[in-house]
Amino acid sequence: MTEVSRSGVTGGGASKRRMPWRLRNEGLVENRPVLDFITHAVLILGVAIIAFPVYVTFVASTITAEEVLAAPMPLVPGPHLIENYREAWTRGAGNSTAPVGHMMFNSLVTALVIAVGKIAISLLSAFAIVYFKFPLRNFFFWMIFVTLMLPVEVRILPTYKIVSDLGMLDSYAGLTLPLIASATATFLFRQFFLTIPEELAEAARIDGAGPMRFFWDVVVPMSKTSVAALFVIQFIYGWNQYLWPLIATTREDYYTVVIGIKRMIAGGGEASVEWHLVMATAILAMLPPAVVVILMQRWFVKGLVDTEK
């Protein structure tokens, strides 16, 4: 969406460059040094406040249970980092005996299946809708389009019933399939395919390439950037799922790490919560998606902008 406004309003990237006169005529504009100082002060403060909860979480994951309970807890990391993480990884914590290592594996499987599954089925259906003329095309397109409107939270109970009737509770299929149904990716690919020059399909036809050959040799390679952008967004989406894994799993073997954390603090009195291990789990749970966002920042931003139409 921002793409539209950018080209529409500014008419190109030239406006990004600051005019040289602005640097010279300081009296005309404003007192730059003071404003620059405020700028960086506000931003550094903002970054610090936003990072603070994670810093405290990290500190809490490196100290003993007793030190966490002493109010106020220390604000410098302690020496118990390795043992806390090892304990959480292999034993779990508090009321949940599922080892975090196994839950991380479940989260990884869920996130990958959701991301790859969505991308795969959307590439195929968008290809069909853009490159073929067939009677039910508009009807199918409309059917997929409607799914944009209803998040899983809204239709949770009947979905649960259907998955349970299909015997898919406590399975990876049950965890992932209901979340693969979404129109965002199909839309994105459709938009992108419409920008592929007609000549390419024409040339492929003249050369005698069938539609699937064209799909694999031209369309898929050209979609690489869109696929990467979408993968980042959907991986985070899948990893961070909460409500659906919460009700679709009853056995600890299938817990994902996000709901594992909730189980660790649920039930039982305050005292039984092993906060130092819960906090170690929280750090582990946010690490993979955070790394993906930071390392693949360019695709992440593109994905966010693209998936919002």
Add this chain to the structure above:
Amino acid sequence: MEKRVAFRSRWLPYVLVAPQLAITIVFFFWPASQAIVQSVQQQDPFGISVEFVGLDNFVMLFNDEHYLASFKVTAIFSVLVAFFGMSLSLILAVFADRALRFAGMYKTLLIWPYAVAHAVAAVLWLFLFNPTLGIVAHWIKGFGVAWDPLLVSRDAMVLVVVAAVWNQISYNFLFFLAGLQSIPKSLIEAAAIDGAGPGRRFWTIVLPLLSPTTFFLLVVNVVYAFFNTFAIIDAATGGGPGSATEILVYKVYKDGFKALDLGSSAAQSVILMAIVIGLTIVQFRYVERRVQY
């Protein structure tokens, strides 16, 4: 909107759309239609007897003070999340836009909270605000303010709003920054020559030109507060204390899964569907209008 060159095949397109359609029908249309059917039925918790009751479930809902209270909670929650989430990220974006060559660095430092799961964010803030061991709670009490989000409604609302805003700030920030960077610098410089100070320029030029982004984010934030914050509510407060933080989505879940009142839960789902569809239409209308200029 259409390709001139199209492949022809009697069966291939159907095979290609089949996986997506199958999943959409089984996990989308079927449950959604179930919800609509159940919303006009009364079922006992064991599913033995089912009775058609027309719109009784809806009538009952709108006469139910708990449901109306949940509407009010959702409204307050959404307004707070949208207001604070958007104004804080706008401030950060305005300064990041000023920071010029450091903008990229600040962007990296501000976008990662998006990656943190809502439930994890809730647990983090629950820990910080925990009345007995939370460090922020300790500071608040240091100012002589009573604080207990586990017992006091207002404090619980503060907890979930803070967690929700924290989680959403990076998203708003990215879109505001993109919006700001697309404003032609020549306009701002022209105003500067005419003697407008930074504050005046912000209110009379930057903010009006940013209104498409602001409006878009407003819709996104309301949708976020209405639907995506379920995990925050469930992990941080469980709708409590009492039903002080019981937003509509949480009530659907609670009435359906805990109270096993299927008819009421389904009717609530249908009402929520209507709200999402309404919001989506607003969003699309506006997107289309924007594409034209």
